[in-house]
Structure formats: C-alpha cells, structure tokens
Amino acid sequence: MFKSLLILIFLQTTLLSFTAQGKKSEVVLNVGVPEFPPFAQVNEHGLLVGTVVNYFELLAEKTGIEFKLVPYPYARIVFGIKQGTLDLTLIYKNTQLEDYADFIGPISKAKVIVLPQLGKELSSYSQLHLLKQFAVIRSASLSKAFDRDFQLRKLEVRNYQQGIQLLSLNRVDALAGSLVAIEYNVAALGKNMNEFGRPFNLSEKEIWLHFSKKSAHRTLISKLRAEVKKQYKPDLMYQIYHQYQAKH
Numbered sequence: 001m002f003k004s005l006l007i008l009i010f011l012q013t014t015l016l017s018f019t020a021q022g023k024k025s026e027v028v029l030n031v032g033v034p035e036f037p038p039f040a041q042v043n044e045h046g047l048l049v050g051t052v053v054n055y056f057e058l059l060a061e062k063t064g065i066e067f068k069l070v071p072y073p074y075a076r077i078v079f080g081i082k083q084g085t086l087d088l089t090l091i092y093k094n095t096q097l098e099d100y101a102d103f104i105g106p107i108s109k110a111k112v113i114v115l116p117q118l119g120k121e122l123s124s125y126s127q128l129h130l131l132k133q134f135a136v137i138r139s140a141s142l143s144k145a146f147d148r149d150f151q152l153r154k155l156e157v158r159n160y161q162q163g164i165q166l167l168s169l170n171r172v173d174a175l176a177g178s179l180v181a182i183e184y185n186v187a188a189l190g191k192n193m194n195e196f197g198r199p200f201n202l203s204e205k206e207i208w209l210h211f212s213k214k215s216a217h218r219t220l221i222s223k224l225r226a227e228v229k230k231q232y233k234p235d236l237m238y239q240i241y242h243q244y245q246a247k248h
Contacts, residue, residue, distance in 0.1 A: 028066045029087040029217055031056060032080050034137075035071035036159040038184045038244055042071070051180075051240045052090050055107070062227050065220060073158055075139040084214025092178075092205040094141040102218075104225050105208035108236035111179040112142050112205050116197035120173060123200075128152060131173035135163035142176055143203035160185040167196065176202060180241050207237055 033040040033052045040050035048069055056067045067088070072080065080086030082100045092110070093103060116122055116131065128134075129151060138156040141147055155172055157163045163175040164185055175182065179199070186193055193199075209228060211221055233239070 027217065027220070028068050029215075029220070030085070031067045031069045032072045032077035032086040032089045033069050034074050034077065034091065036161070036181065036185070037188065038180065038241055040069070040071045049244075051237060051244050054240050054244060055090060055237070058231065059224070059227060062231070063223055065223070074137050078139045081210055081212045084212050087212055087215040087217055089210050090207060091210060092141050093208045094139075094210065095144075095147070096139065096141065097210050100214075101210040101212055102221060103208045104211055104221065104228055106206035106232065107209065107228060108207050108232070108238070109204050109234045110207055110237055111201065112177065112203045113179045113182065113199040114174050114176045114202050115167065115182055115193075115199050116174040117167065117170060118195060118197050120197045122174075122197070125202075128174075128200075133172045133174075135166050135172040135175045137163070137177055140177065142205070146176065146202060161189060164189055164191070180238065184241075184245075 035041070038050055039052045040048060043049050048071060053069060056069060059065070060067055077086065077089050077091065078094065078096060081089055081097055090107065114122060114128065114134070120131065122128065125145065133153045133155055135157050136142065136154045137160070138158065157166065160177060160181045163177065166172045167175045168191065183193065209224065211218065
C-alpha cells in the first residue's frame with residue numbers, strides 16, 4: 001500500500017509539473033535579439049547577457065510574460081519578424097517592418113553616429129558624400145536620410161567588430177551605427193576612440209518593440225504597451241548600458 005501511495009504522489013507531482021509547464025509555454029514569446037555586444041552576447045559561462053537582455057528581464061518581472069531570447073544577426077531578426085517565426089524584437093524603429101509589425105514604444109532614445117577614419121572631419125551631412133564607402137550593420141535603420149541615400153556606398157557587415165576592423169584597415173572610410181555599440185566594441189578590440197576621427201552625430205533614434213503581425217500571441221500587445229509606457233525614459237537604455245558595464 002505504501003508503494004502504491006508513493007506511485008500516486010509521483011504521478012500527481014508529475015501532472016502538476018507538466019500542467020504548469022504547459023501553461024507557461026502558452027505565453028512564451030520568441031524574441032530575436034541582435035547578436036552583438038553590448039546588446040546581447042553569450043558570456044564565458046554560456047549565459048546570454050547584455051543591455052537588451054536586461055531590459056527584457058525588467059519587462060518579464062513587471063508583466064509576468066515569459067520571453068525566450070535568441071541571438072540572431074540583425075538581418076535574420078528582420079526576416080523573422082516578417083515571417084512570424086519571431087514574435088518580438090527590440091531595435092531601432094525600422095521602416096522596413098511597417099507592414100509586418102506593430103510598433104510598441106518608444107522604449108528609449110539612442111544616438112547614431114558616423115565614425116570616420118582619423119583625419120577625415122565631418123561637420124555636415126553633405127560631407128558624407130565625400131567619403132568613398134561606409135560600413136553599416138546589415139538591414140539596420142539609422143536615419144531616414146541616410147537609409148534612403150543611394151548615392152552613399154554602403155558595405156553591409158554582420159556586426160560592429162567587423163565594421164571597426166575594416167575601418168582600422170582603411171577598407172572603409174567610416175562606420176555608421178549606434179554610439180553605445182561602437183564605443184563598447186572599440187574598447188573590446190583593445191582600441192581607443194581617439195584612433196579614429198571625431199564622430200559625426202547622424203541622428204537620435206528611438207528604440208521600439210516590434211511585435212510581428214503574424215504572431216499567435218497578439219493579445220499581449222496591450223499589456224506590453226502599458227508597461228513600456230510606464231517604464232519609458234529618454235535615456236533608459238543608456239542607464240541600463242552603464243549598469244551592464246559596471247557588472248562586466
């Protein structure tokens with residue numbers, strides 16, 4: 001009888017655990033995160049860390065929604081949102097996704113710069129046309145004028161470290177992208193911002209959640225929108241970045 005009781009307890013425990021997991025899995029949102037630091041990277045312990053990771057931890061705590069974060073190249077994230085294989089991402093507001101995603105936000109603001117070679121001074125947008133080639137993250141949206149300026153030669157790169165290395169080798173005249181990401185990756189490569197020209201402020205972009213219109217969990221949009229609005233600060237992601245830096 002004692003053995004039968006143990007079996008019954010085991011089955012009940014297993015059923016409760018399975019039911020809890022089943023309910024949990026129904027509200028898991030698949031999130032594509034840019035696979036370059038400081039936004040998201042796998043550390044030496046095999047854990048995904050970064051500023052975007054920290055933001056979703058905050059959002060999960062406040063909303064009770066579970067997020068499954070997967071690091072991808074930027075272009076693959078855009079594709080995943082279009083196809084609905086990803087529910088959500090957190091990136092600069094991307095006009096390529098206007099017909100494919102609901103924009104929730106803004107979350108925060110962030111500076112976008114053009115970092116030229118040493119000796120190349122930029123004081124106006126028109127001077128960008130004097131440069132031969134720019135390194136840019138594939139599929140990234142940096143500013144309306146820059147994105148639509150087809151007179152500028154843009155070499156698409158996978159991540160910021162690749163762009164910085166090309167700039168160091170004089171393979172490109174400048175790198176365009178997030179100030180935070182460029183500063184972080186310059187330091188990560190053992191370099192200094194003084195080794196390059198003075199950064200030109202290209203734009204101040206807003207960071208938004210992009211919720212796929214093909215997601216099966218769109219009932220969560222209103223809940224996310226309310227919490228995002230509550231947490232909004234113009235420099236929120238910069239604050240999270242400095243907190244991340246202090247820990248790493």
